[in-house]
Amino acid sequence: MSLSKVKHIVLVLSGKGGVGKSSVTTQLALSLTLKGHSVGVLDVDLTGPSIPRMFGIEDAKVTQAPGGWLPVTVHEADASAGLGPLRIMSLGFLLPRRGDAVVWRGPKKTAMVRQFLTDVFWDELDYLLIDTPPGTSDEHISLAETLLQKARPGQVAGAVVVTTPQAVATADVRKELNFCAKTGIRVLGVVENMSGFVCPNCSECTNIFMSGGGEVMARDFNVRFLGRVPIDPQFLVLIETGKTPRYPKGTVVDGQDFSSADGAPAEGGESRDSALLVHKYKSCSLAPIFATITADVIADIERRQQMPSRKG
Numbered sequence: 001m002s003l004s005k006v007k008h009i010v011l012v013l014s015g016k017g018g019v020g021k022s023s024v025t026t027q028l029a030l031s032l033t034l035k036g037h038s039v040g041v042l043d044v045d046l047t048g049p050s051i052p053r054m055f056g057i058e059d060a061k062v063t064q065a066p067g068g069w070l071p072v073t074v075h076e077a078d079a080s081a082g083l084g085p086l087r088i089m090s091l092g093f094l095l096p097r098r099g100d101a102v103v104w105r106g107p108k109k110t111a112m113v114r115q116f117l118t119d120v121f122w123d124e125l126d127y128l129l130i131d132t133p134p135g136t137s138d139e140h141i142s143l144a145e146t147l148l149q150k151a152r153p154g155q156v157a158g159a160v161v162v163t164t165p166q167a168v169a170t171a172d173v174r175k176e177l178n179f180c181a182k183t184g185i186r187v188l189g190v191v192e193n194m195s196g197f198v199c200p201n202c203s204e205c206t207n208i209f210m211s212g213g214g215e216v217m218a219r220d221f222n223v224r225f226l227g228r229v230p231i232d233p234q235f236l237v238l239i240e241t242g243k244t245p246r247y248p249k250g251t252v253v254d255g256q257d258f259s260s261a262d263g264a265p266a267e268g269g270e271s272r273d274s275a276l277l278v279h280k281y282k283s284c285s286l287a288p289i290f291a292t293i294t295a296d297v298i299a300d301i302e303r304r305q306q307m308p309s310r311k312g
């Protein structure tokens, strides 16, 4: 069975589209591999699979093997660099026009989600991150049901819920948290994305929307608040063009100085080689923020694993 070699499954959820669920999935995956873990990403966002684009592997081909579809490798493990391997499977690889949204009706979508969970051949993985469609739609419910049926007890570690300062004001995120409670999926924590802005022109990180709502909401639902992630246009540049992030002198994000040295060549240059993404990401102002979020999530999962399982 495709999930049998996977240690922990983590869902990435958002009540609303466009809040940065795929970029959070991408950065969690990169951070986990930078900590030496073997990681898979399964993109079942049928509303517009964006994971292949984020990793710069839109043109990759998936092959069918006796064990199922073989995921695409972004980079292999590198023991000398303490790097774990990263593999991706996305519905986007199977669409004739990459980036298209799927217009199938309910039953076909449900069948596809089931097939995705059972027919992808994952090798040994410490973490499988699942990028889910936004909302609490049919795909969601089907995904949650199938996942809980197919997974071993305790294999689904829980969900990271992504929101933005504006989305907190809507009912969508609360709906998502209620959905988790109803389906029995533990919430690992809430990430408030697009919380502030790392300006490319001066060294300020400015709060352009009210921030802090995610933390209040997490408290209301008695779940962990994992942190605030600012909008960093350099992250977009990295994803869209493959250019290593560069910052004006004096740029301090989350207490860390990111000023780029004048004239110094950027690591990895401007090559679109997806294997270099993880190395370039280390220069991004969001990397230390995600390193902390990831460490928190790992610690929580490991702590729970050590707790004696409750019977009955």
Ligand SMILES: Nc1ncnc2c1ncn2[C@@H]1O[C@H](COP(=O)(O)OP(=O)(O)OP(=O)(O)O)[C@@H](O)[C@H]1O
Residues within 6 Å of the ligand: 014, 016, 017, 018, 019, 020, 021, 022, 023, 024, 045, 048, 050, 134, 193, 194, 229, 230, 231, 232, 233, 235, 236, 239
């Ligand atoms: N913190 C951030 N800094 C800079 N750009 C960001 C950040 N978060 C998200 N983005 C960008 O905003 C856009 C939307 O983000 P993303 O695709 O991750 O959202 P999503 O919630 O997965 O959307 P969808 O509902 O379409 O799946 C992307 O271009 C992404 O790169």
Ligand code: SF4
Residues within 6 Å of the ligand: 199, 200, 201, 202, 203, 204, 205, 206
């Ligand atoms: S942070 Fe500075 S450069 Fe950026 S928009 Fe604000 S004032 Fe302008």
